[in-house]
Amino acid sequence: MSKLTQRKSMDYIKKQYRETRKMPGSWYLSNYKYKYNITHLQPFLKKLKEKKLVGLKCSGCNTVYYPPRFVCGKCLVKPNRWVDLRETGKVSTFAIAYLKDPETGEIQEKPMVLVHHDGADTASIAQLNPEVDFKDTYIGMPIKAHWAENPVGGLMDVEYYDLMKDDAKDLDLPED
Amino acid sequence: MDKVGIVGFYQVKLYSDANYGRYEMIFEAVRGAIDSAGLKKKDITTAISCTNDYYDGRTISNCYTVEVGGGYMADESKVEMDGAHAVLYGLMRILSGNHKLSLVWGGSMASCFPYHAARLYETDPTWERPVAYVNDITAAGFQMRAYLEKYGVSIEDIAKIAVKNRKNASRNPLALQEAQNANITVKDVLDSEIYADPVTELMVAQPCDGVAALLLAPEKQALKITDNPVWITGVGYNQETYYLGDRDLTKSMSMELAGKMAFDAAGIKDPKKEIDLAEFFEAYAHEEVIFSEALGLVDMGEGTNLNSEIDGDIPINPSGGAIGGNPPCGTGLIRIIEAAKQLKGEADGYQVKDAKKAIASGQIGMCAQNNIVYILEGGN
Amino acid sequence: MGRQVAIVSAGFSEHASKRSDVNIAELVSEAVEDCLKKAPSVSFEDIDAFATGNMPGFEGSNLPELWMADWMGARNKPLMRVTTGGTTGGSVGIAGYYTVTAGLPGIDTVLAIAFEQQSQGDTSVGLANVAYGEVSLLNYLGLTYDQVGRLLSAGAAIGVAAYQATNYMHKTKIVEEDLARVVVQNRRNAAKTWWAHLKMPNLTIEQVLDTPYISFPLRYGMVCPASDGACAVLFTTEEKAKNMCDIPVYVNGVASVAHETAILGYSASGSAQIDPSEQLGAMKTSEICYQQAGISFPRKEIDYAEVYSPFPNQELMWVEKLGLFEETTAPEMYKNGVTALNGELPICCSGGVNSTNAIGASALERPAVAALQIMGKASNQVPKTVHTAIGHGWGGSLNLCTMMVMSDEPQRKWR
Ligand SMILES: [Zn+2]
Secondary structure: OOHHHHHHHHHHHHHHOOOOOOOOOOOOOOOOOOOOOOHHHHHHHHHHHOOOEEEEEOOOOOOEEOOOOOOEOOOOEOOOEEEEEOOEEEEEEEEEEEEEOOOOOOEEEEEEEEEEEOOOOOEEEEEEOOOOOHHHOOOOOEEEEEEOOOOOOOHHHEEEEEEOOOOOHHHHOOOO | OOOEEEEEEEEOOOEOOOOOOHHHHHHHHHHHHHHHOOOOHHHOOEEEEEOOHHHHOOOOOOOOOOOOOOOEOOEEEEEOOOHHHHHHHHHHHHHOOOOOOEEEEEEEEHHHOOHHHHHHHHOOOOOOOOOOOOOHHHHHHHHHHHHHHHHOOOHHHHHHHHHHHHHHHOOOOOOOHHHOOOOOOHHHHHHOOEEEOOEEHHHEOOEOEEEEEEEEEEHHHHHHHOOOOEEEEEEEEEEOOOOHHHOOOOOOHHHHHHHHHHHHHHOOOOHHHHOOEEEOOOOEHHHHHHHHHHOOOOOOOOHHHOOOOOOOOOOEOOOOOHHHOEOOOOHHHHHHHHHHHHHHOOOOOOOOOOOOEEEEEEEEOOOOOEEEEEEEEOOO | OOOOEEEEEEEEOOOEOOOOOOOHHHHHHHHHHHHHHOOOOOOHHHOOEEEEEOOHHHOOOOOOHHHHHHHHOOOOEOEEEEOOHHHHHHHHHHHHHHHHHOOOOOOOOEEEEEEEEHHHOOHHHHHHOOOHHHHHHHHHOOOOHHHHHHHHOOOOHHHHHHHHHHHHHHHHOOOHHHHHHHHHHHHHHHOOOOOOOOOOOOOOHHHHHOOOEEEEOEEHHHOOOOOEEEEEEEEEEHHHHHHHOOOOEEEEEEEOEEOOOOOOOHHHOOEOOOOOOOOHHHHHHHHHHHHHHOOOOHHHHOOEEEOOOOOHHHHHHHHHHOOOOOOOOHHHHHHOOOOOOOOOOOEOOOOHHHHOOOHHHHHHHHHHHHHHHHHOOOOOOOOOOOOEEEEEEEEOOOOEEEEEEEEOOOOHHHO
């Protein structure tokens, strides 16, 4: 297309056709069937049922992944050593979400935390005990996993994290 | 342009419904490519991926592939076209002198989404999408019909291409199982379900699950890594206009221009004589004919008369081509890998004799609107 | 081995929350026209190839350049599409750079185009799709959708940024006022930029702090708008650039280093980015860029910076991570006016992403504005002469980063 025609066509579109119509359309999410291999998660889920936390350690760089992941991005190899983790950890960062209660319509403040487990090198998303006042949350806050009464081998087995008041007791836990 | 070496590659086996996840598949390909060159993760300074947000059902489809795709703390980017276009970007990064080893991977899992429905989102949102009659399949129907009419070719001749590619695929262990058929006949192809007359099911490259990866290095570096690299000596890419009515559908303008650019770069004067084999991304059987005509491998209108069997005059798609398995975003990349295998003499069971120079192509768009062509050379 | 690349022109479309007067193609043609107007000697025939990109999920169109080819002038020309989420624009710019520097036969001049018309699609659907698969997996592993929703309600772009903001504020001990100050500077700058979206010449810190929280510690008044807009940048070789404009802007360093996904890793596996404000990827990116450009003291040698900061805490963080200021000193610099239009090191005088965010285009607008500042053609031009400037981009889940270092002097490393 020559320069002139090109310029002309642009002018033409802009001047002659001022009105632009909206065409309906959508991007259907429900058509997608995502696939995930969960082989590497099975031992982790099994341990959760026994109220135990485990992470996967990379032999290349000694990074401990919790929750486990099947490839260490730093080394591009599969981590292969399971290590036990303590139930304790720290808040590595947090944000407060403002959510509308579906029934009352009230805006509720919900602190969401990223938990860095002692013994792990990764952080995972979690929630605090709903009774904790969000104003008390701070970075580096010591916390401890609170187990569900009847663990089923799912992510909700650690219901939430409790504020840790006396952390001296937990130091006696066996190391990996 | 300076020649660039392909120093390693890997392709996962193609499945219509693979029994593993997206990340595992990407990891297998990327790790396999790095291992095939005997390198380590830290040698990779740049990683180019090729995925498509719509095909993956993920916005920012390269967001979660950084770790498994070898992009961790590397100069990373994503090309959202065909895998062959991603190789182009990897190639540019090598030619710039900024990088000494570039990793390119591409692929997708077609079992997770309805491929042809996702492709509807590629059509013009004002004129074509609302009616949904014009899509990649009907467009292929237009093109095939136009070609048949213009040159007086019979539909059997097009079906023969599909037969040849499916037979070739049966000798390629990595091809899609559903596409492998050593005993297929022209009648089988013509009797299969009609997609958009005259296009029948077996003339279509079936979308499937698969990922492929390859490693590029500049000349000096390539010779350090391997004794037997395959050289990319030329590349050309081009996009023609979108609207089917504006195009002469009986030929491929973009392929012709891309071919010109690639032949110029590689210094090829007479492709008919100089090229030993071609690996095309033919989304539909007739595209193979149109591409070989556009690139001058055969005279216009004579495409169906070319003997393109593995032991023929110019073997085309000895691996089975895209009809042997079409993982979205990976097919073009696999064509380059297959051409490289032929030049290295590693194509067990479907090896072309004395292959020295090869063509590989990739495409996107309706009726192959955007094409990319590579000239590959073997030996040192 | 590699050629010196120069930027000769850059153009923008007008940005607004709803450009319903145009479609994507017309929006793009506006930017292309503005770009070519600034380089009158360049015509469509002189453009040898194209590099383009946008964030397709936000508009409901896959590969729009297929049907837009004619509007961009890309008929029968080589075209490469690069998309990387929030960094799309930056990646498109870098792709434009590489297309020129690679020296492929017949390709000297390349037009890079990035665009976004968010009002055409459903941005929330697009955003939900970022982690839809990982969230489904969490659900399969035992988390109810209600729980997932609560965990990730802070999980879209604003959410990950909120986590990052908490970290940054913890480290620097700054208060919300410091964040609001950045917003005020940006929105006032935007008022002087013709194509900007949120123009607020009289905005005050109190007004910003008066808006409700969207996700603590970020308030509605602090976050970027969603805009429609497009940007085009013309790249060419050193030789050709001299004939195309008065002051060619030489691209001396480019990089885009990726780090791990933050907050929610792949397969819902958590993240090794324990501190999302650490930004190792951005630090490596700037390191590579400065090395390529031969810059040893970024603090002294860089005269102007455009950083990609939809949220004010990010602007403070980036200028530190990219080596422009010492760690934790950025808030002080904003207070003292160092970063203002007439300051020592002006930052985001276009109003930045904080005032205008057409997602796919934003990261290209950064180097585009920086280049125009060097040429002296920017619409909110800084009074001092700019010799060296940077344009930066951010995206993904806090893990992708692009950067381009530009100067009025070519880097002679190719000789
Ligand atoms: Zn490791």
